[in-house]
Amino acid sequence: MTTARVLTEAGARTVEAPLELIELSGDLVRVRLTASGVCHSDLHVAAGEWTAPLPMVLGHEGAGIVEAVGPDVSTLRPGDHVALSWYAQCGRCRQCRQGRAWLCTGTESTSHLLPDGRTSLSDAQGAPVHAFLGLGTFADATVVPESAAVAIPADVPAGVAALIGCAVTTGVGAVLNTARVRPGDSTVVIGCGGVGQAILLGLALVGADPIVAVDLSQERLEHARSLGATHLLRGDDPDLAAHVASITGGGADHAFEAIGRAETVALLPTLVGRGGQAVLVGMPAEGVRAGIDPFDLADAGKAVLGCNYGSSVPAVDFPRIARLYRSGSLPLDALIGVTRTLDDVDAALGDLRNAVGLRTILDLTA
Numbered sequence: 001m002t003t004a005r006v007l008t009e010a011g012a013r014t015v016e017a018p019l020e021l022i023e024l025s026g027d028l029v030r031v032r033l034t035a036s037g038v039c040h041s042d043l044h045v046a047a048g049e050w051t052a053p054l055p056m057v058l059g060h061e062g063a064g065i066v067e068a069v070g071p072d073v074s075t076l077r078p079g080d081h082v083a084l085s086w087y088a089q090c091g092r093c094r095q096c097r098q099g100r101a102w103l104c105t106g107t108e109s110t111s112h113l114l115p116d117g118r119t120s121l122s123d124a125q126g127a128p129v130h131a132f133l134g135l136g137t138f139a140d141a142t143v144v145p146e147s148a149a150v151a152i153p154a155d156v157p158a159g160v161a162a163l164i165g166c167a168v169t170t171g172v173g174a175v176l177n178t179a180r181v182r183p184g185d186s187t188v189v190i191g192c193g194g195v196g197q198a199i200l201l202g203l204a205l206v207g208a209d210p211i212v213a214v215d216l217s218q219e220r221l222e223h224a225r226s227l228g229a230t231h232l233l234r235g236d237d238p239d240l241a242a243h244v245a246s247i248t249g250g251g252a253d254h255a256f257e258a259i260g261r262a263e264t265v266a267l268l269p270t271l272v273g274r275g276g277q278a279v280l281v282g283m284p285a286e287g288v289r290a291g292i293d294p295f296d297l298a299d300a301g302k303a304v305l306g307c308n309y310g311s312s313v314p315a316v317d318f319p320r321i322a323r324l325y326r327s328g329s330l331p332l333d334a335l336i337g338v339t340r341t342l343d344d345v346d347a348a349l350g351d352l353r354n355a356v357g358l359r360t361i362l363d364l365t366a
């Protein structure tokens, strides 16, 4: 059994419900959840910007403690502390075999199902309930395939472990894996929410310079400075591209979009200098299209890169990030805002919509 917040209709409040967890078999793992972040991807579904099968338990940025494992599980034992991956790789497809777990074509996570096509959750009448991206962390327990649960040291706080499950791995991975930023490269980040802040920490880690942060919220900009941004610009600055060009000496080597808006996606290549790259991390509402200037891309040798999950392999990158946190190189506590209980999740989604505060952590042990 798990107590969960269930979304039954886009745009409506979630409702609390007791749900049945699927019985363990094969490589399934039952995790007692300790913390969940609230990410804009949850909001995309809650607001109806992404279609999803309802009813659904949202939440995909979570951590917990393994409670029980199926007979085929080999890497985890009860009591292990885990961060959850929202992209459980199949391990068999061409992308997985090439080491690109973040592009797996065999995953059922994006259908919000277990690898065998069943839902992990059902209601009191036995009707299926979907778990967002196969996780459904707005609950006190979940059942996931082994490849979605990665052991991390028990001394990493639950809230930090939860953020490693999405925003941190996405943002730090965008810098280290997708863009491969080098010390001294010039950079700009548009959108300094949870994911953008993790990008900033990644840029500070590798010694990018300058690091230009762009947001509409003064609070977010001030926070960006404390995370290592060297210059702050407003997203509604009509001369944004000119200001970035003057700070970076002709345009950034790497520009990151971490919002998912057509306007800022279209703007991104204009912030990049000759031979630079525009990295798309934000994910727009379904159907959004953004214009580009092909002549400029060709003439200036600019690249546009898509970035799913920070081009990360969770089994490799979660422990790597945990080590960087423990050594003090990635001060991830600085990303955490208020802590709320599970029944406050709608308020947390409201804060996210209004860009109020930092990342909310749900304390699922409360």
Ligand SMILES: NC(=O)c1ccc[n+]([C@@H]2O[C@H](COP(=O)([O-])OP(=O)(O)OC[C@H]3O[C@@H](n4cnc5c(N)ncnc54)[C@H](O)[C@@H]3O)[C@@H](O)[C@H]2O)c1
Binding pocket: 038, 039, 040, 041, 044, 166, 167, 170, 190, 191, 192, 193, 194, 195, 196, 214, 215, 216, 217, 220, 234, 235, 236, 258, 259, 260, 261, 264, 280, 281, 282, 283, 284, 307, 308, 309, 310, 352, 353, 355
């Ligand atoms: N690529 C991936 O694998 C991946 C993973 C996680 C999240 N995402 C996506 O990343 C995006 C960001 O997620 P988040 O949780 O950080 O969201 P968030 O709501 O915490 O942050 C968005 C930020 O953008 C700012 N913003 C909005 N409009 C702006 C503008 N015109 N100019 C400048 N700043 C502006 C807001 O003030 C806010 O600080 C979402 O689309 C989410 O779905 C992608």
Ligand SMILES: [Zn+2]
Binding pocket: 039, 040, 041, 042, 060, 061, 166, 167
């Ligand atoms: Zn997320």
Ligand SMILES: [Zn+2]
Binding pocket: 089, 090, 091, 092, 093, 094, 095, 096, 097, 103, 104, 105, 106, 107
């Ligand atoms: Zn695969």
